[in-house]
Amino acid sequence: MLTIGILGAARIAPQSIIRPAARRDDVIIGAVASRSANGARTYAEAHAVPTSYGDYPSLLADPDVDLVYNALPPSSHAEWSILALEAGKDVLCEKPFAMSAAEATRMTHAAAANGRRLIEAFHDRYHPVGMLVSQLRSTSRIGEIVRMQARFAATIPYDPSSIRHDPAVGGGALMDLGCYAVHWVRTLMGEEPTVETASAERNPLGADDSIDASLVFPSGATAVVSASMTPGSPTASTLEVTGTAGMVSIDNLVFAHRGHSIRETIGAITRTSTLAGDETYDHQLAAVVTALASGAPLPTEGADPIGNMTVIDAIYRAAGFERSYD
Numbered sequence: 001m002l003t004i005g006i007l008g009a010a011r012i013a014p015q016s017i018i019r020p021a022a023r024r025d026d027v028i029i030g031a032v033a034s035r036s037a038n039g040a041r042t043y044a045e046a047h048a049v050p051t052s053y054g055d056y057p058s059l060l061a062d063p064d065v066d067l068v069y070n071a072l073p074p075s076s077h078a079e080w081s082i083l084a085l086e087a088g089k090d091v092l093c094e095k096p097f098a099m100s101a102a103e104a105t106r107m108t109h110a111a112a113a114n115g116r117r118l119i120e121a122f123h124d125r126y127h128p129v130g131m132l133v134s135q136l137r138s139t140s141r142i143g144e145i146v147r148m149q150a151r152f153a154a155t156i157p158y159d160p161s162s163i164r165h166d167p168a169v170g171g172g173a174l175m176d177l178g179c180y181a182v183h184w185v186r187t188l189m190g191e192e193p194t195v196e197t198a199s200a201e202r203n204p205l206g207a208d209d210s211i212d213a214s215l216v217f218p219s220g221a222t223a224v225v226s227a228s229m230t231p232g233s234p235t236a237s238t239l240e241v242t243g244t245a246g247m248v249s250i251d252n253l254v255f256a257h258r259g260h261s262i263r264e265t266i267g268a269i270t271r272t273s274t275l276a277g278d279e280t281y282d283h284q285l286a287a288v289v290t291a292l293a294s295g296a297p298l299p300t301e302g303a304d305p306i307g308n309m310t311v312i313d314a315i316y317r318a319a320g321f322e323r324s325y326d
Contacts, residue, residue: 074170
């Protein structure tokens with residue numbers, strides 16, 4: 001039985017880990033920690049978690065916890081993931097993985113030094129649609145990849161009290177949404193891009209409300225990556241891939257289980273299809289459970305989180321942001 005401890009009484013945890021765990025008979029949510037005992041207790045009671053802690057170190061010291069789910073703000077991912085690894089726990093860390101590639105590197109080194117697993121929670125990567133993205137280049141159905149356009153947008157009205165809009169704790173469109181789009185194009189190409197140009201619109205706190213970046217890969221393929229929180233932005237998570245022999249357009253990669261479409265055009269023939277699957281978070285948890293038992297590597301650990309944060313750092317630099325999280 002795998003026992004999971006949740007670090008941070010986060011709103012995302014019920015859908016991302018609590019309900020998926022309840023649908024399995026080999027996983028339990030054993031504990032949750034918050035910065036206050038009352039907050040942790042209230043959260044635990046609301047979600048039927050047996051143990052609550054009013055501080056994070058107590059959860060890391062719990063001998064029954066095998067895997068820590070780090071649902072804290074991005075600015076706390078490095079510190080508490082490293083402490084969890086040093087406490088002998090494996091870690092599933094929410095995206096974005098860290099505040100910078102430098103932090104991501106320290107985190108990954110800590111996992112190796114302590115013989116533990118540190119996995120970034122890109123849940124969409126484990127759904128059959130996400131698996132399709134990883135195979136597009138190797139199948140060669142649309143020929144050699146020429147260009148890609150990846151976009152994740154949602155209306156998230158500006159709120160200065162929200163971590164999603166505060167750059168100091170990891171807010172901003174690129175960190176919150178665009179990290180997915182960066183991950184799609186990197187996953188598809190299997191190589192690391194160079195950022196050529198980027199531009200952004202900023203909110204009053206200095207975080208990016210919207211951002212666009214142009215990337216080029218060593219193979220010569222190009223990509224445009226976009227993210228937006230701007231009011232009026234219709235929710236969309238899309239990837240369009242053009243090759244020398246055709247194109248593929250995928251709609252709703254992030255939550256494919258809520259409805260998606262795959263539109264493939266090769267020559268004069270266009271086909272639209274979907275792929276059967278469970279909730280993205282169920283696929284993610286299944287992959288994590290299997291990997292922890294077998295020791296097999298997962299596609300969102302090791303060098304992959306470092307690569308994603310490296311591109312995010314470069315996009316921010318190209319857009320004129322001054323960030324230092326070394």
